[in-house]
Amino acid sequence: MLAGAAASPAANHENFLHCLSTSPAANVSKIVFYTPANPSYPSVLQFSIHNLRFNTSAAPKPIVIVTPQTTSHIQAAISCSHKHRLHLRVRGGGHDYEGLSYVASRPFFILDLINLSSVKVDVAARTAWIQAGATIGELYYQIGTQTTTLAFPAGVCPTVGVGGHFSGGGYGLSLRKFGLAADHIVDAHLVDVKGKVHNRASMGEDLFWAIRGGGGNTFGVVTAWKVNLLPVPENVTVFTVTKTIQQNATGIINRWQQVADRFPDDLFIRVILDRTETTTNSTATGRASFNSLYLGQAQSLLPLLQRDFPELGVEREDLIELTWIRSILYFAGYPTDSPLEVLRSRVPLTRKRNFKAKSDYVTEPMSERALEGIWRRILRPDIEDPELIFSPYGGRMSEIPESSIPFPHRAGTRYKIQHLVYWEREGREATDRHVDWIRELYGYLAPHVSKNPRLAYVNYRDLDVGSNNGAGFTSNEEARVWGVKYFKGNYERLVRVKTAVDPRNFFRNEQSVPPLTAWK
Ligand code: FDA
Numbered sequence: 014m015l016a017g018a019a020a021s022p023a024a025n026h027e028n029f030l031h032c033l034s035t036s037p038a039a040n041v042s043k044i045v046f047y048t049p050a051n052p053s054y055p056s057v058l059q060f061s062i063h064n065l066r067f068n069t070s071a072a073p074k075p076i077v078i079v080t081p082q083t084t085s086h087i088q089a090a091i092s093c094s095h096k097h098r099l100h101l102r103v104r105g106g107g108h109d110y111e112g113l114s115y116v117a118s119r120p121f122f123i124l125d126l127i128n129l130s131s132v133k134v135d136v137a138a139r140t141a142w143i144q145a146g147a148t149i150g151e152l153y154y155q156i157g158t159q160t161t162t163l164a165f166p167a168g169v170c171p172t173v174g175v176g177g178h179f180s181g182g183g184y185g186l187s188l189r190k191f192g193l194a195a196d197h198i199v200d201a202h203l204v205d206v207k208g209k210v211h212n213r214a215s216m217g218e219d220l221f222w223a224i225r226g227g228g229g230n231t232f233g234v235v236t237a238w239k240v241n242l243l244p245v246p247e248n249v250t251v252f253t254v255t256k257t258i259q260q261n262a263t264g265i266i267n268r269w270q271q272v273a274d275r276f277p278d279d280l281f282i283r284v285i286l287d288r289t290e291t292t293t294n295s296t297a298t299g300r301a302s303f304n305s306l307y308l309g310q311a312q313s314l315l316p317l318l319q320r321d322f323p324e325l326g327v328e329r330e331d332l333i334e335l336t337w338i339r340s341i342l343y344f345a346g347y348p349t350d351s352p353l354e355v356l357r358s359r360v361p362l363t364r365k366r367n368f369k370a371k372s373d374y375v376t377e378p379m380s381e382r383a384l385e386g387i388w389r390r391i392l393r394p395d396i397e398d399p400e401l402i403f404s405p406y407g408g409r410m411s412e413i414p415e416s417s418i419p420f421p422h423r424a425g426t427r428y429k430i431q432h433l434v435y436w437e438r439e440g441r442e443a444t445d446r447h448v449d450w451i452r453e454l455y456g457y458l459a460p461h462v463s464k465n466p467r468l469a470y471v472n473y474r475d476l477d478v479g480s481n482n483g484a485g486f487t488s489n490e491e492a493r494v495w496g497v498k499y500f501k502g503n504y505e506r507l508v509r510v511k512t513a514v515d516p517r518n519f520f521r522n523e524q525s526v527p528p529l530t531a532w533k
Contacts, residue, residue, distance in 0.1 A: 026076045026120070032093035038085035045128075047078045054078065058115065060359070061107030061127065063172070066367040066444065067116050075102070075115065077122040081129065084236050088208040090124050091234070095519070102522065103230050106148050106174020106359075110370050110474040113230065113522045114177065126176055127359075129236060136160045139242045140199070145176040145235045149183075149194075150345075150356035156242065157338025157353050163242040164337045166191040169344050171356045179238055180229035181472035182420035186306035186344060189408030190278045191243050195225040195418050200239035203232070206515045210236075223510040226420035227500070228471045231507075231525040232514055245337045250307040250314050251344070252331045255300055257291065261324075262301040263384050266403070268324045269303070270378035274407030274427045276321065279308040286401040288391050299388040306340055366398075366435045369448050371455050372473040373430040374422055375403075379461040386457055396450050398435040403428050421501035422468060430462065431473055452477065471499040471524075480523040487518070487527040495524055 033044050047054045057078050062068045076099065081087045094101045100121035104114040115123055126146030132155040134141045143152055150171025156163055166187040168178055175183075175194075183194030191197070200213045201224060211233075213221050224232050256262040266284055273282055282305040289300040303325055307314045311332040318327045339349045346362050347355055355362075391399045411424040422429070432454055436447045455477075459467065469478050479495030481487030489508060496504040504526070511518075512528040521527070 026097070026099060029093050029097040029099045030077065032096055033079070033089055036089035036093065038083070038089040041085065042082055044086050044089060045080045045082065048076065049074065061104060061125065062115060063108045063361070063365060064110060064112055064368055065365050066369065067112030072116050073118060075121055075123045078125050079122060080125050080127060084204060084210055087124065087204045087234050087236065091204060091208045103176065103234050105145055105176020106172060108173050109177060111476050113474065113524070124234065134159050136163065139163060140239060141242060142237055142239050143175050144237045147175050148359060149173050149175060149178060150358070153338060153341050154353055154356040157341070161247055161336045162244060164245040165194065165240060165242055166197065167194040170361070171345050172359055172361050175238060176235060177229045178472065180224060180235065182226045182470070183472065186281045187308065188410060189281045189405065190308055192409045192413050193420060195420060196413060197241045197243070198225050198238050199241055201235055202237040203235050205233045206519045219510045220514055223419060223507055226418040227507045227526060228524065230522050231511065231520050233520060245308055247336065248310055248334045249337050249340050250309065250311045251305060251333050251335065251340050252327060253302055253304045254325055254327055254331055255302045257289065258299045258388060259291065262299060263381050263388070265324050266301055266384055267378065267381050268322065270427065272321055273405035277317070278408035280314070280317065281306050281405065283405065284403040286387065286391060288399065297392055297394065299391050310334060366437055367444065368433060368435045369451050370473050371432040371451060371475045371477065372470040373458060373462040374426050374468040375428050375430060375462050376425055378427065383461050390454050390457065393450065396434060396447060397437060399450070400433040402431040415501065416503055419500050419503045419507055421503050422470070429470060466498045468501070469498045474524065476523055481521070481525070481527065487521065489527060489529060492527045496526060
């Protein structure tokens with residue numbers, strides 16, 4: 014049986030819909046889909062669009078959005094996509110920075126996993142099975158309501174989907190202690206290009222390696238992940254200390270560059286650079302927010318900071334002790350006494366805006382002069398909301414070999430930079446101004462970051478670092494350009510896996526690893 018609009022405006026895709034409705038899976042339970050004729054289509058499409066840059070009337074729209082309730086619905090969608098040559102984009106939480114899970118330049122449909130979102134935590138076994146349409150907030154909620162001494166090292170924003178996040182690595186504030194989310198995946202369920210369902214044993218270790226960081230929408234549709242949970246103390250400590258340029262932010266960041274990746278693994282201090290107003294005369298100034306998670310108690314953190322980072326001037330009253338799950342609320346921007354249910358919300362705490370982002374890896378500290386150049390750019394008054402986030406590596410990240418999973422940024426990395434710019438003003442001019450700004454900043458930083466190749470984080474998707482050609486087809490020469498930036502030496506192995514499991518490049522987007530031979 015079929016739910017959704019009765020007629021598609023694109024007559025040539027009627028066959029796809031007919032195929033879905035007559036598939037054996039549809040006899041067992043409804044396959045719910047939405048065409049533009051369905052009044053719910055705009056809200057279903059927009060609900061999981063997190064970058065308003067791709068929510069314009071000009072952005073290409075899917076012909077159909079399929080919202081599977083079961084794995085058999087996914088199998089049916091893949092089979093009908095083959096038969097009727099309708100391009101597929103998989104959507105988890107919809108946070109892709111370049112909108113690749115819901116925008117494509119050729120006729121396409123979205124396989125939106127939003128209804129496959131159950132999370133089962135087994136406290137005794139210290140594991141969780143997470144369906145691929147769940148958010149990391151749902152995972153945190155399920156952990157936090159069942160135990161205070163287990164945690165999982167995924168991202169900061171609860172609305173991020175595990176589908177894309179784990180497929181690209183996924184990190185949060187305990188990365189120096191535990192590494193990435195993908196480092197702790199121990200099993201997965203995946204529907205392959207032929208519609209076959211696999212677990213780790215049946216997919217084999219090569220494919221299992223590739224899906225833990227090799228990027229989404231490339232090797233198949235992941236339907237669930239099994240992860241190990243990690244032990245944390247009953248109480249952890251958080252703080253945020255801000256310094257303006259006038260309060261020596263530049264000098265303190267400089268010191269931070271020397272020490273942040275060398276602290277004990279339990280301590281993570283990131284720096285967020287943005288713009289604020291001075292309290293004295295309300296002029297714009299640069300602000301550095303030192304934002305920290307310590308997997309221990311305040312009484313041991315304070316002497317550590319006073320010894321190794323006295324320049325920051327942290328005092329006992331800056332330190333807040335709470336449970337790990339309440340630290341998740343803190344970093345997500347919620348009051349720490351909020352009901353844990355807020356973590357289940359798929360609606361972000363802050364309003365959605367247009368944004369463009371980039372990433373870099375830093376191996377040697379940059380000079381204070383170089384940092385001053387960043388401030389000058391942040392202070393440009395015609396740029397609405399610029400932000401840079403410096404996240405320290407070291408600790409466990411340096412111990413895990415580069416080839417352990419496809420994510421390669423390990424020993425030798427001091428910190429990662431995320432460049433971000435947000436804006437609300439609509440229109441071409443505002444978009445160009447902000448995108449030009451971030452590109453200029455990226456150019457400015459070139460001498461101070463990794464080189465040959467200039468490395469980047471696949472989950473901070475940036476089509477400026479290279480992309481497969483516009484039609485969605487690709488060659489290895491085109492893909493290598495961006496592939497080695499995201500995956501370094503692991504790129505070649507990803508190509509081999511892709512060639513073995515999806516030789517005709519069925520699962521693809523502008524930055525999916527292609528098979529050895531290009532297909533049209
Ligand atoms: P989305 O649904 O857009 O998917 C991203 C990619 O994965 C697409 O190519 C999609 O097709 C594919 N995909 C999704 N589900 C799949 C599945 N089941 N099988 C196969 N392919 C699938 N990152 C980080 O490491 N730490 C952080 O703290 C944050 N914080 C953060 C905050 C905010 C507000 C945003 C917008 C983004 C982040 N990120 C992040 C980046 C985030 O990790 C990245 O965008 C993820 O790919 C998002 O996964 P979603 O499932 O939400 O996105």
